[in-house]
Amino acid sequence: MEFLAEGFARAWDLLVRGDAEVYGIALLTLRVAVLATFVACAIGLPLGYFLATRRFWGRRAALTVVNTALAFPTVVVGLLLYGMLSRRGPLGGLGWLYTWQAIVVGDVLLALPIAAALSAAAIQGVDPRIRRTAETLGAGPWRTAWTVTREARFALAAVITAAFGQVVAEIGAAMIVGGNIRGSTRTLTTSVALFTSQGDFGMALALGLVLLAMALVVNIALQVLQGRGSG
Amino acid sequence: MVELRAIRHRYADRLVLDLEQFSVPRAGALAIVGHNGSGKSTLLRLLALLETPTEGQVFFDGALVPCRARASLRRRVTLVEQRPILFRGTVRENLEFGLDVRGIAGSAANGIIGDVVERLGLQPLLDRRRHELSDGEVQRVAVARALALRPDVLLLDEPASSADRAAAGALYRALAAERAARPFAVCIASHQLEDAYRWTDDIRALAEGRLSPVTPENLFRVELPAGDGLKGIQIGQVDLFVMTDRSGPAVLAVPPTDIFVSKEPLPSSARNVLSGRVTGMSIEHRGAGVQIRADVGGVELVAAVTAEATRDLALGPGSPVVFSFKATAVRVF
Numbered sequence: 265m266e267f268l269a270e271g272f273a274r275a276w277d278l279l280v281r282g283d284a285e286v287y288g289i290a291l292l293t294l295r296v297a298v299l300a301t302f303v304a305c306a307i308g309l310p311l312g313y314f315l316a317t318r319r320f321w322g323r324r325a326a327l328t329v330v331n332t333a334l335a336f337p338t339v340v341v342g343l344l345l346y347g348m349l350s351r352r353g354p355l356g357g358l359g360w361l362y363t364w365q366a367i368v369v370g371d372v373l374l375a376l377p378i379a380a381a382l383s384a385a386a387i388q389g390v391d392p393r394i395r396r397t398a399e400t401l402g403a404g405p406w407r408t409a410w411t412v413t414r415e416a417r418f419a420l421a422a423v424i425t426a427a428f429g430q431v432v433a434e435i436g437a438a439m440i441v442g443g444n445i446r447g448s449t450r451t452l453t454t455s456v457a458l459f460t461s462q463g464d465f466g467m468a469l470a471l472g473l474v475l476l477a478m479a480l481v482v483n484i485a486l487q488v489l490q491g492r493g494s495g
Numbered sequence: 496m497v498e499l500r501a502i503r504h505r506y507a508d509r510l511v512l513d514l515e516q517f518s519v520p521r522a523g524a525l526a527i528v529g530h531n532g533s534g535k536s537t538l539l540r541l542l543a544l545l546e547t548p549t550e551g552q553v554f555f556d557g558a559l560v561p562c563r564a565r566a567s568l569r570r571r572v573t574l575v576e577q578r579p580i581l582f583r584g585t586v587r588e589n590l591e592f593g594l595d596v597r598g599i600a601g602s603a604a605n606g607i608i609g610d611v612v613e614r615l616g617l618q619p620l621l622d623r624r625r626h627e628l629s630d631g632e633v634q635r636v637a638v639a640r641a642l643a644l645r646p647d648v649l650l651l652d653e654p655a656s657s658a659d660r661a662a663a664g665a666l667y668r669a670l671a672a673e674r675a676a677r678p679f680a681v682c683i684a685s686h687q688l689e690d691a692y693r694w695t696d697d698i699r700a701l702a703e704g705r706l707s708p709v710t711p712e713n714l715f716r717v718e719l720p721a722g723d724g725l726k727g728i729q730i731g732q733v734d735l736f737v738m739t740d741r742s743g744p745a746v747l748a749v750p751p752t753d754i755f756v757s758k759e760p761l762p763s764s765a766r767n768v769l770s771g772r773v774t775g776m777s778i779e780h781r782g783a784g785v786q787i788r789a790d791v792g793g794v795e796l797v798a799a800v801t802a803e804a805t806r807d808l809a810l811g812p813g814s815p816v817v818f819s820f821k822a823t824a825v826r827v828f
Contacts, residue, residue, distance in 0.1 A: 393578070394580060394582065396576070399545055400543050400545055400573050400641075401573065401592055402570035402593050402597060402644065403566065403592075403593075404596075414583060
């Protein structure tokens with residue numbers, strides 16, 4: 265018990281004191297997560313709309329692939345990306361291995377299926393009459409897409425939140441392609457793992473609490489949005 | 496205005512429409528009648544250029560419509576669905592939607608919206624949202640939203656299905672007033688024959704995706720003589736007796752279920768006793784009834800009887816048959 269109490273005390277001290285390392289890691293995590301969520305949603309939401317509204321050959325297969333990718337293990341994504349970005353890999357020339365950019369790419373790959381699959385489900389949940397009505401009132405494809413998207417906006421906000429949640433909490437890809445380098449690629453999850461293995465329980469706990477706070481904010485935002493959506 | 500040629504439309508291999516030719520004439524008023532599931536709504540979606548037929552061609556204003564109709568073409572035809580839906584936002588925002596799409600805003604849009612709002616009595620609803628409206632109100636708003644766009648072709652799928660009779664009358668009167676001010680084609684799918692005949696010039700009957708040669712309810716367009724009470728109107732080689740105080744152009748309908756079917760004339764109070772021959776028999780779409788078509792003096796009539804009655808009477812194609820019905824059974828539209 266004493267060990268736990270000491271850990272909490274040190275974590276509290278680090279957080280209150282505004283420890284540069286703790287907040288540096290938190291800021292990097294936030295930057296990576298926001299950027300990866302933005303990119304994943306910028307691609308995934310239109311992809312989801314396309315999968316939900318267009319009938320084309322192989323659509324069912326495409327949906328299955330996207331849904332299967334939801335359960336893709338983060339370490340496997342990290343491993344594959346490592347192969348691509350390593351010096352002998354096809355993207356080795358970019359020199360992104362062990363940079364924060366590599367973590368962004370890994371996180372985008374992990375969040376993209378979430379953004380695409382869940383937004384496809386959200387768009388499919390919109391009454392089909394909305395799309396037909398927009399079209400019969402003369403809307404072109406973009407205005408129709410916007411009208412349908414507006415109807416699903418609460419569900420889509422939840423999709424973005426879920427994508428952010430995945431990105432901020434994953435460790436496998438960040439560890440493998442980021443390398444957990446102090447001051448450059450150390451994220452909240454990778455550093456929690458590192459400090460725990462080094463026996464610095466207080467530091468790990470402080471970082472864990474920051475991560476928890478982020479997850480909490482994201483979840484509260486989600487609940488608020490869902491509450492408004494049902495009203 | 497809109498014409499379908501050699502249309503075969505399928506949903507997952509199920510043939511839902513099979514039409515050689517179907518057209519909505521320029522500035523004409525057309526009604527499509529038929530049971531639920533007869534293909535009326537699908538037909539309207541094809542006419543609205545919202546769906547591409549599995550087989551066949553669609554012509555708009557004489558020009559072939561490409562596979563995915565462009566928005567500029569779709570803007571000339573507007574469909575109001577049977578259960579219309581409003582977008583998020585107020586009634587006013589809904590009325591503005593189509594105008595905004597067409598680049599009409601500000602005072603021009605306000606003027607147009609003001610007109611339709613007045614015609615359909617929507618003033619008190621303008622600031623309401625969809626969940627604050629009844630089904631009938633949603634339907635009126637949806638019709639107003641379509642009318643505001645001044646389309647060349649307006650397609651209405653059961654436009655008065657959620658309205659009471661008074662509201663339905665008001666809706667059709669508003670439509671008629673709008674058409675008097677600016678001629679445009681209207682095509683109404685309805686199961687209310689009364690509405691169909693009162694507000695349109697022509698009726699097509701649809702049964703299981705095909706145009707039916709006989710309208711389901713034995714309809715005759717006639718000129719009623721002046722006077723009250725019993726009137727005999729010649730149709731083909733037969734006189735049809737009807738009780739009405741109406742005069743002038745009208746449509747008579749004989750409900751198939753009100754026709755007695757027998758092998759020989761029976762002594763009864765029925766004023767209409769018509770002898771002829773069975774030309775066809777078909778099991779009704781739903782239920783165990785049988786529809787018996789007969790040629791009675793050059794007029795084709797359909798009677799609905801039970802399968803048991805058909806068996807007892809030993810009826811078959813070509814059999815002599817007598818159709819009897821009271822003058823009061825004939826409905827006048």
